[in-house]
Amino acid sequence: MANRYSLWSLIKNGLKHHESWQPAWKSPQPKKNYDVIIVGGGGHGLATAYYLAKEHGIKNVAVLEKGYLGGGNTARNTTIIRSNYLWDEAAHLYEHGLKLWEGLSQDLNFNVMFSQRGVMNVGHTLQDMRDIERRANANLLNGVDAVVMTPQEIKDMVPLIDISNRTRYPIMGASFQPRGGVARHDAVAWGFARGASELGVDIIEQCEVTGLIIEGGRIKGVNTSRGDIMADRVGCVAAGNSSVLAKMAGLRLPLESHPLQAFVSESMKPCIDTVVMSNAVHGYVSQSDKGELVIGAGIDSYTGYGQRGSPHVIEHTAAAIIEMFPSFSRVRMNRQWGGIVDVSPDACPIISKTRIKGLYFNCGWGTGGFKATPGSGNVFAHTIAHDDPHPLNRAFSLDRFATGHLIDEHGAAAVAH
Amino acid sequence: MLIITCPHCQEAREEEEFSYAGEAYIARPPVPEEADDATWGDYVFHRKNPRGWHWEQWQHVAGCRKVFAVKRHTVSYEIAGSWTLADGKALYLEEQA
Numbered sequence: 014m015a016n017r018y019s020l021w022s023l024i025k026n027g028l029k030h031h032e033s034w035q036p037a038w039k040s041p042q043p044k045k046n047y048d049v050i051i052v053g054g055g056g057h058g059l060a061t062a063y064y065l066a067k068e069h070g071i072k073n074v075a076v077l078e079k080g081y082l083g084g085g086n087t088a089r090n091t092t093i094i095r096s097n098y099l100w101d102e103a104a105h106l107y108e109h110g111l112k113l114w115e116g117l118s119q120d121l122n123f124n125v126m127f128s129q130r131g132v133m134n135v136g137h138t139l140q141d142m143r144d145i146e147r148r149a150n151a152n153l154l155n156g157v158d159a160v161v162m163t164p165q166e167i168k169d170m171v172p173l174i175d176i177s178n179r180t181r182y183p184i185m186g187a188s189f190q191p192r193g194g195v196a197r198h199d200a201v202a203w204g205f206a207r208g209a210s211e212l213g214v215d216i217i218e219q220c221e222v223t224g225l226i227i228e229g230g231r232i233k234g235v236n237t238s239r240g241d242i243m244a245d246r247v248g249c250v251a252a253g254n255s256s257v258l259a260k261m262a263g264l265r266l267p268l269e270s271h272p273l274q275a276f277v278s279e280s281m282k283p284c285i286d287t288v289v290m291s292n293a294v295h296g297y298v299s300q301s302d303k304g305e306l307v308i309g310a311g312i313d314s315y316t317g318y319g320q321r322g323s324p325h326v327i328e329h330t331a332a333a334i335i336e337m338f339p340s341f342s343r344v345r346m347n348r349q350w351g352g353i354v355d356v357s358p359d360a361c362p363i364i365s366k367t368r369i370k371g372l373y374f375n376c377g378w379g380t381g382g383f384k385a386t387p388g389s390g391n392v393f394a395h396t397i398a399h400d401d402p403h404p405l406n407r408a409f410s411l412d413r414f415a416t417g418h419l420i421d422e423h424g425a426a427a428v429a430h
Numbered sequence: 431m432l433i434i435t436c437p438h439c440q441e442a443r444e445e446e447e448f449s450y451a452g453e454a455y456i457a458r459p460p461v462p463e464e465a466d467d468a469t470w471g472d473y474v475f476h477r478k479n480p481r482g483w484h485w486e487q488w489q490h491v492a493g494c495r496k497v498f499a500v501k502r503h504t505v506s507y508e509i510a511g512s513w514t515l516a517d518g519k520a521l522y523l524e525e526q527a
Contacts, residue, residue, distance in 0.1 A: 256479035267475035269452075270504075314450040315432075318481050318505045324431060325446050358475045415471035 038210035054078025060390020066212035095193035110388025123204030132193030253353025280304035296333030
């Protein structure tokens with residue numbers, strides 16, 4: 014029985030010198046058979062397993078993770094959460110996620126440190142401002158909160174930002190989503206793992222999927238580094254490695270995998286209490302609860318699985334941040350990470366059945382998957398449980414790349430790709 | 431930082447001089463009017479995206495501006511070589527056969 018976290022349990026365990034806490038999730042040996050196998054123990058995979066058990070009563074589930082939980086992109090991203098997308102389909106999907114974020118700590122009984130400090134998208138040209146106004150209006154029509162700000166309003170909220178017209182790309186305004194914010198990414202993985210494990214899901218780390226067992230157009234199970242494991246339904250949620258998994262099933266996906274970098278500065282006094290993003294100069298920054306600046310930028314242009322990024326991309330990002338915040342020019346950077354993201358042609362995810370019966374893919378989140386973690390898991394669990402998409406992810410199926418019904422969200426993706 | 435040799439200029443330069451131009455030698459359906467939506471969608475959007483050796487196109491944007499083929503490993507980023515599109519195609523087809 015897992016711990017129930019509360020003030021009372023803190024006092025009780027404190028009196029026992031904190032030696033009686035139980036592990037947050039179990040580490041069982043894999044069974045021979047499951048109802049559903051989830052390939053990929055990142056945030057989206059763990060959330061899928063959690064909602065399969067919680068909302069659909071499917072508890073005989075295994076999550077297979079080749080590394081360890083929170084060792085990949087889940088805990089190495091810039092943690093930004095927002096739902097200010099332009100098109101109805103995307104706005105509804107991300108807003109579904111944002112609403113789940115708002116109750117997630119209570120639902121999981123695990124503090125994911127979701128902080129609704131707001132997300133600001135800065136505009137530097139007249140065209141930027143027209144796009145921002147269009148997107149803010151589209152957001153309001155979809156029930157997503159949005160405000161358009163003047164440079165002075167930006168300066169009042171973020172005093173360190175340079176709104177003068179002496180810069181190369183002067184700041185002309187911004188859109189702001191007050192309900193957006195950040196969360197503690199490790200806690201999201203741990204919280205979903207704990208919640209799923211408590212409901213009976215087997216979380217199996219250090220278990221790499223090496224093949225898919227397919228007979229007569231149906232999925233039967235997976236080959237892994239810890240032996241074959243059988244299941245009639247398999248959901249693949251492997252981000253950058255989705256194309257590799259698809260190839261095991263003889264499928265091709267409309268994806269390209271690219272390295273995406275983020276970096277983190279030394280800790281400083283609180284100096285920025287929202288998230289500032291710029292599509293034009295191309296960088297985004299927020300400050301973590303530890304006081305570090307968390308900075309991200311674009312992907313390397315070429316495909317790669319190398320989990321490291323190009324130095325010139327760091328230079329480009331640093332230049333963008335200093336363009337907006339000249340006083341950050343002497344801040345030292347502590348660490349950097351390059352993760353592999355799976356980029357789709359329309360900057361929107363693919364949450365879909367495939368032509369192999371019982372095989373599902375949730376991929377193509379590109380540079381912006383973290384914000385969707387609970388929403389993605391929630392609708393993907395529905396898709397697997399019912400063998401039919403949730404109304405919110407019906408438009409995100411694979412066949413849109415044959416019908417041409419793309420959901421072009423490059424403008425709202427905040428990262429050029 | 432990748433060091434890429436432009437087969438037209440015969441010079442090895444840093445990757446910032448170049449622009450990545452996607453997977454190389456994607457076969458266009460011979461009669462587009464007769465291709466069904468799935469075939470056309472596959473041609474336009476679907477990619478090999480392999481974990482391993484990859485034939486790709488680069489453009490020497492800050493140099494001769496010509497496009498050429500590179501064979502690069504997507505995990506180690508090792509470059510096996512670069513060729514003009516025509517020379518590379520012969521090697522590519524030989525590998526595929």
